[in-house]
Amino acid sequence: MIVATRPHALTTAPTHYCPGCTHGIIHRLVAEAIDALGIEGRTIGIAPVGCSVLAYNYFNLDMTVAAHGRAPAVATGLKRANPESIVFAYQGDGDLASIGMAEAVHAAARNENITVIFVNNAIYGMTGGQMAPTSLPGQVTQTSPAGRDELLCGFPVKVCEMLAQLDGPEYIARVAANSVKNVLSAKKAIEKAFRNQVEGRGFSLVEVLSSCPTNWGMTPGDALGWMDSTMIPYYPLGVYKDRSAKEAD
Amino acid sequence: MAKTVLMKGNEALAEAAIQAGCRHYFGYPITPQTEIGAYLAKRMPEVGGVFLQAESEIAAIHMVYGASCAGKRAMTSSSSPGISLKSEGLSYLAGSDLPAFVVNVQRAGPGLGGIQPAQADYFQATRGGGHGDFRNIVLAPASVQEMASLTLRGFDLADRYNMTAMILTDGTIGQMMEQVTLESAEPTAFEKPWALTGTRCEREKHVITSLYLAPDELEQKNLSRFARYARVQRAETMVETYGMEDAEICLVAYGIAARVSKNAVAAARASGIRAGLIRPITLWPFPAEALANAAEHVRQFLSVELSMGQMIQDIELAIRCRRPVSLVSRVGGMIPTPEQVLLAIERVARGEAI
Numbered sequence A: 001m002i003v004a005t006r007p008h009a010l011t012t013a014p015t016h017y018c019p020g021c022t023h024g025i026i027h028r029l030v031a032e033a034i035d036a037l038g039i040e041g042r043t044i045g046i047a048p049v050g051c052s053v054l055a056y057n058y059f060n061l062d063m064t065v066a067a068h069g070r071a072p073a074v075a076t077g078l079k080r081a082n083p084e085s086i087v088f089a090y091q092g093d094g095d096l097a098s099i100g101m102a103e104a105v106h107a108a109a110r111n112e113n114i115t116v117i118f119v120n121n122a123i124y125g126m127t128g129g130q131m132a133p134t135s136l137p138g139q140v141t142q143t144s145p146a147g148r149d150e151l152l153c154g155f156p157v158k159v160c161e162m163l164a165q166l167d168g169p170e171y172i173a174r175v176a177a178n179s180v181k182n183v184l185s186a187k188k189a190i191e192k193a194f195r196n197q198v199e200g201r202g203f204s205l206v207e208v209l210s211s212c213p214t215n216w217g218m219t220p221g222d223a224l225g226w227m228d229s230t231m232i233p234y235y236p237l238g239v240y241k242d243r244s245a246k247e248a249d
Numbered sequence B: 001m002a003k004t005v006l007m008k009g010n011e012a013l014a015e016a017a018i019q020a021g022c023r024h025y026f027g028y029p030i031t032p033q034t035e036i037g038a039y040l041a042k043r044m045p046e047v048g049g050v051f052l053q054a055e056s057e058i059a060a061i062h063m064v065y066g067a068s069c070a071g072k073r074a075m076t077s078s079s080s081p082g083i084s085l086k087s088e089g090l091s092y093l094a095g096s097d098l099p100a101f102v103v104n105v106q107r108a109g110p111g112l113g114g115i116q117p118a119q120a121d122y123f124q125a126t127r128g129g130g131h132g133d134f135r136n137i138v139l140a141p142a143s144v145q146e147m148a149s150l151t152l153r154g155f156d157l158a159d160r161y162n163m164t165a166m167i168l169t170d171g172t173i174g175q176m177m178e179q180v181t182l183e184s185a186e187p188t189a190f191e192k193p194w195a196l197t198g199t200r201c202e203r204e205k206h207v208i209t210s211l212y213l214a215p216d217e218l219e220q221k222n223l224s225r226f227a228r229y230a231r232v233q234r235a236e237t238m239v240e241t242y243g244m245e246d247a248e249i250c251l252v253a254y255g256i257a258a259r260v261s262k263n264a265v266a267a268a269r270a271s272g273i274r275a276g277l278i279r280p281i282t283l284w285p286f287p288a289e290a291l292a293n294a295a296e297h298v299r300q301f302l303s304v305e306l307s308m309g310q311m312i313q314d315i316e317l318a319i320r321c322r323r324p325v326s327l328v329s330r331v332g333g334m335i336p337t338p339e340q341v342l343l344a345i346e347r348v349a350r351g352e353a354i
């Protein structure tokens, strides 16, 4: 009995991600959505600057790499130049919620017909564990060694809550990649974010809470547990905006 | 069919971009390039193109990057402070070997500076303008006609050499009105087999990146890029000369400074001084050979610039400092008058310092 096969939109290259990192699971969910919708031949991916900068090695798709934080602008250019293509940006939390905040917010406000997969692991993974805009209050990182002090470093940025305030975007949802149950709803959300684009509905962003055992200083198992105990309560899962559901009401 | 009309420089440039087949404009408002955006906001929808006002110059240049990845002709325009923001994107475009068309209608700096014309972004433009080893093709129009013709040329050069072509002009050329003849020839078609158009599940995927983690591979990338740049230097250098057959005093100037200098050279020659003008039309590649040849018979060079002296370094390099080169300049948005330049010519003709 075949339990799982490799999605066609994924290559056979082994990923470089650390053991227990959920970037790999999220790649798989993106590839499954692309397979399910039969859009591999016209999908174009944009890798960010961050641990997933080499994502182009793992997808069987035309791909480019944007400068740090600029993926939504690159996606805008690609999509406007060729509206037939399905364009997605894959971005980390430093990439999207810090240096690339303006590009993300304005792509959402314009309701660009693109899909953004926003991987929030509450830390800068690639550069070795610095504080991210999404690091939690009290979280120890390389650049907040005594724990994130809100008086000193400000508060974490809740991207979904913020973007849901805009009139522009079609679909904003937060999911997590830390348990079978959560991964199944993540799969649904990601597929919806791509289907919205196929149907011409506009900007869809799925924030996926993700683990970074390496820079959190935890075992892979503890990291998944910490997501349940600490991360999800601060970043509640759910659909923050869904224009099509509203229309259906 | 060609038609002759009266137009502002910025508008002529914008219309030429349409003639060049550009259907994707991304920009952010700034003086004194305003007319380009205003013109294309109206014109792009008429031709089924995209005009998009971006949230910043940074976003605009990365939108150009995206559209260029898709294999389409795309452009952005700005003025000095905005070009500083675009320098990130210029570097990524170069690192990914993507064609792009960028316009800098320069204003005086540094910082917010002023909105009057200047030529103080010469270093920034001719040295690439971002991090890493790279160059842009830099075209310097000196008339409204050239705003149009060099735009057509710029799009072709960008596509031919897979690099950024930049128009480096200033507020005067951008905003003055002159007669311009607009060609309505079909734009040159370039194959872009590398474009991100989707695999159709029929071919190997395309990847456009500037990331090469293996140093030997990245070295090869840089070497082949510079081999291409050498071809540009050999084939695409453009220069105009005026009165250079017998010149003892050679003015070197581009853009608005070249127009002023031409008047001064004519006045000097009328009073019997053997002056001449070399006007680089491409600032990169710089017409070093024309200058080196001139150094055979020229006694003294004058670099006429709206900057504290930037192009003067390229002149000295081109002539290997074999002759003295002096600077004639106004800055801050001021433009030298032909009389000021003539005075400088007369002084050096008498052997005086200027």
Ligand SMILES: Cc1ncc(C[n+]2csc(CCOP(=O)(O)OP(=O)(O)O)c2C)c(N)n1
Residues within 6 Å of the ligand: A049, A050, A051, A052, A068, A091, A092, A093, A094, A095, A096, A119, A121, A123, A124, A125, A126, A127, A132
């Ligand atoms: C302009 C610029 N600034 C800084 C960097 C260095 N840098 C590389 S990755 C990164 C952070 C990535 O963190 P995140 O987006 O959270 O992704 P992760 O690695 O955690 O997946 C930074 C700051 C860069 N490459 N470019």
Ligand code: SF4
Residues within 6 Å of the ligand: A016, A017, A018, A020, A021, A022, A023, A051, A121, A125, A126, A211, A212, A213, A214, A215
């Ligand atoms: S550093 Fe963190 S985010 Fe990066 S691959 Fe390792 S576990 Fe994943």
